[in-house]
Amino acid sequence: MHKILPIVNVLSKILMVFSFCYVFPILIAFIYEEDSYKYFIKSFVLTAGPGYLIWITTRKFQRELKNRDGFLLAVFTWAGVSSFATLPLMYGITNLSFTDASFETMSALSTTGATVLSGLDNLPKAVNFWRHELSWLGGIGIIVLAVAVLPLLGVGGMQLYKAESTGPMKDSKLTPRITETAKNLWLVYVGITLLCIVSLKLAGMNWFDSICHGFAAMSLGGFSTHDASVGFFNSLPIEIVLTVFMLISGMNFATHFLVLRHQSFSVYKEDGEALKFLQLIFVSIIGIALFLWWKNYYPDFWISLRHVSFNLVSVATTSGFMTVDFAKWPIFAPLWMLFLSSIAVSSGSTGGGIKMIRTRILYKQGLRDMVKLIHPNIVDPLKIEGQVIPNNVVFSVLGFIFLYFISILVLTFLLLGSDLDFLSSFTAVIACINNAGPGLGVVGPATNYGNLTDFQTWVCTLAMLLGRLEIFSLIIIFTPTFWRK
Numbered sequence: 001m002h003k004i005l006p007i008v009n010v011l012s013k014i015l016m017v018f019s020f021c022y023v024f025p026i027l028i029a030f031i032y033e034e035d036s037y038k039y040f041i042k043s044f045v046l047t048a049g050p051g052y053l054i055w056i057t058t059r060k061f062q063r064e065l066k067n068r069d070g071f072l073l074a075v076f077t078w079a080g081v082s083s084f085a086t087l088p089l090m091y092g093i094t095n096l097s098f099t100d101a102s103f104e105t106m107s108a109l110s111t112t113g114a115t116v117l118s119g120l121d122n123l124p125k126a127v128n129f130w131r132h133e134l135s136w137l138g139g140i141g142i143i144v145l146a147v148a149v150l151p152l153l154g155v156g157g158m159q160l161y162k163a164e165s166t167g168p169m170k171d172s173k174l175t176p177r178i179t180e181t182a183k184n185l186w187l188v189y190v191g192i193t194l195l196c197i198v199s200l201k202l203a204g205m206n207w208f209d210s211i212c213h214g215f216a217a218m219s220l221g222g223f224s225t226h227d228a229s230v231g232f233f234n235s236l237p238i239e240i241v242l243t244v245f246m247l248i249s250g251m252n253f254a255t256h257f258l259v260l261r262h263q264s265f266s267v268y269k270e271d272g273e274a275l276k277f278l279q280l281i282f283v284s285i286i287g288i289a290l291f292l293w294w295k296n297y298y299p300d301f302w303i304s305l306r307h308v309s310f311n312l313v314s315v316a317t318t319s320g321f322m323t324v325d326f327a328k329w330p331i332f333a334p335l336w337m338l339f340l341s342s343i344a345v346s347s348g349s350t351g352g353g354i355k356m357i358r359t360r361i362l363y364k365q366g367l368r369d370m371v372k373l374i375h376p377n378i379v380d381p382l383k384i385e386g387q388v389i390p391n392n393v394v395f396s397v398l399g400f401i402f403l404y405f406i407s408i409l410v411l412t413f414l415l416l417g418s419d420l421d422f423l424s425s426f427t428a429v430i431a432c433i434n435n436a437g438p439g440l441g442v443v444g445p446a447t448n449y450g451n452l453t454d455f456q457t458w459v460c461t462l463a464m465l466l467g468r469l470e471i472f473s474l475i476i477i478f479t480p481t482f483w484r485k
Helices: 005-031 037-061 067-092 098-109 125-140 142-153 158-164 178-203 207-219 236-249 253-262 266-270 272-294 301-316 332-343 356-374 391-417 422-433 454-468 472-478
Strands: none
Touching: 005 037, 005 067, 005 125, 037 067, 037 125, 067 098, 067 125, 067 454, 067 472, 098 125, 098 454, 125 178, 125 207, 178 207, 178 236, 178 253, 207 236, 236 301, 253 266, 266 272, 272 301, 272 332, 272 356, 301 332, 332 422, 356 391, 391 422, 391 454, 391 472, 422 454, 454 472
């Protein structure tokens, strides 16, 4: 118990800080003259109050966290914050169960973009804004936000960054101090978000929709204020703006930071992961657009290109926006899009899945193993962009990908065992563990996850948490080795 109490003390501080996030939807409620502000005032009391009481009772256990504490805090934070974030939804949406509210908040904080709600067009604006605010906060990670804040509260943050940040190269630093790094990344994130919001307003959205969709685009959360998602607007300029910013969000934010620091776009050329990501997306767009045109699904190539460009980028970057029901396309197309959601985005982005850097390492390791079969004594180090990748990193990547596929297998069988059909089960797990949003079948883009049973909903919620914590950070706390001294 003494091992956990210092972590609970930090979690209490996070809850107190998080409670101030209710201020923004309260302002939205006043602006639009809604009485929904009372839901958020109640939620503020019920979040800040317990946070303060827990802090008072555990402050004597406060200490500098160790590396393993970071994993526990990451899990406790996502689960705890997600649970408290359900309060405004349960107050503001009639007959919404805790199961469905938990799914919705986990979807937001994990930037999955899957929803169990219908009638989004008629939701109180403050409640709708809350969903998007959660998604935006989850975009760069609540833990990374805590890295910038916790040192001010007397708690160091390096171990948190290692536990939650993405990609095998996550120990590399942009600035000497992790706190400064986190702050700089947040400044970049906020700056690009503001640019996205203004661009959407100029493209034809009103301010409220611009803010909400700007939050969802930058976090790759894919939430919308309308049941028809981006298809509601039927606007090519809006689709172009969102496509551009989804691609930006699919790249490493550290690269964006370095571009601003050096004031040179040449930095993008040096980011091999970003180049491979963009090349794969571009080739896939052209290929699927030609495929649908060839299959006579669309009468004109340019119409096919428009719909494929937006929806493929949305799914591949693990965003989850949609303009058409792509589940009606020939099955090859949506399955290829879900496959891209597994591998395409860069580490350090707001996307999910395996990430492009791990995909490249896995591919090069496969080639290296084949060479060694022919030339057993050859010295053939694995290199990415001329940099030698240590074997321990390669083994870590192989371990991650093994656990990734095992997790998909186990979760899919759980859904199959609950009498959900195979296509719905498999694609729901893929979409949730990749934090990508809609799947196919009963969880396709024309429907949502509200059709699932409570058990199926919790399985998908677990898949979203696994995906956002990149599997290791969650599974490791259930191993006996983790708890040994």
